Amino acid sequence: MSKLASMNTPIFWAEGHPGKLDRESWTIEVTGSCNKPRIFSWQDLLVLPPAQEIARLTSDTRWSVKGLWSGVRLSTILDEVDLLPSCKFVRFWSHRLIYDTSIPLDIALKPKTMVAWEFDNELLDENYGGPVRIMTPYLWGYKSAKCLVKIELMDYYQPGFWELRGYTDSGEIEAGPCLDVNEGHKLKRIGGGEVVEFLD
Numbered sequence: 497m498s499k500l501a502s503m504n505t506p507i508f509w510a511e512g513h514p515g516k517l518d519r520e521s522w523t524i525e526v527t528g529s530c531n532k533p534r535i536f537s538w539q540d541l542l543v544l545p546p547a548q549e550i551a552r553l554t555s556d557t558r559w560s561v562k563g564l565w566s567g568v569r570l571s572t573i574l575d576e577v578d579l580l581p582s583c584k585f586v587r588f589w590s591h592r593l594i595y596d597t598s599i600p601l602d603i604a605l606k607p608k609t610m611v612a613w614e615f616d617n618e619l620l621d622e623n624y625g626g627p628v629r630i631m632t633p634y635l636w637g638y639k640s641a642k643c644l645v646k647i648e649l650m651d652y653y654q655p656g657f658w659e660l661r662g663y664t665d666s667g668e669i670e671a672g673p674c675l676d677v678n679e680g681h682k683l684k685r686i687g688g689g690e691v692v693e694f695l696d
């Protein structure tokens with residue numbers, strides 16, 4: 497059992513579980529406002545400079561899980577495609593193109609915003625967004641699209657799956673109660689913004 501599963505980390509699939517997916521043939525298309533649109537294969541991702549961050553995935557449903565996320569920085573991928581100055585938002589699309597969400601470019605370029613495929617040195621399985629997902633600790637979890645297949649570089653904002661259903665466009669983490677998944681889902685509190693640690 498994976499570390500995420502053993503901690504009973506919640507598994508969210510608004511669009512339905514994707515089933516078994518093939519890592520070796522996985523591709524991520526990068527399109528939109530850039531000079532060098534490109535399709536990254538799984539093998540392409542593996543030769544980019546690796547990145548690792550200890551970071552928290554924190555859900556608006558009030559739980560937070562901490563661990564070592566590995567993959568590449570999203571900024572590394574964005575460097576490869578040569579952004580146009582008009583690009584203001586980065587839109588993520590999940591497998592089957594039902595789930596999408598967008599974040600501002602400045603947050604996309606922050607070091608802990610990752611295209612991730614490992615948690616605590618284990619490859620992510622489909623439950624937790626494998627083969628490859630977005631992980632950004634700066635915003636609520638709904639901005640961290642799972643089973644990433646497409647990155648669309650946008651000059652303007654488009655609300656995504658949850659944003660169209662009432663979740664905030666900013667995804668800014670709000671202070672309040674929050675379950676600590678790593679400590680048996682103990683009820684604690686978080687402040688606003690990126691959750692680095694609990695308040696108590």
Ligand SMILES: Nc1nc2c(c(=O)[nH]1)N[C@H]1C(S)=C(S)[C@@H](COP(=O)(O)O)O[C@H]1N2
Pocket residue numbers: 505506507508509510511553554555556590591595623624625636637638639640641642643
């Ligand atoms: N494709 C897809 N990505 C998604 C979701 C989803 O339903 N579908 N849920 C989001 C939400 S609301 C959260 S909190 C996190 C949860 O990640 P987990 O299911 O790996 O714990 O995934 C996000 N990414």
Ligand SMILES: [Mo]
Pocket residue numbers: 508554555556557636637638
């Ligand atoms: Mo969430």
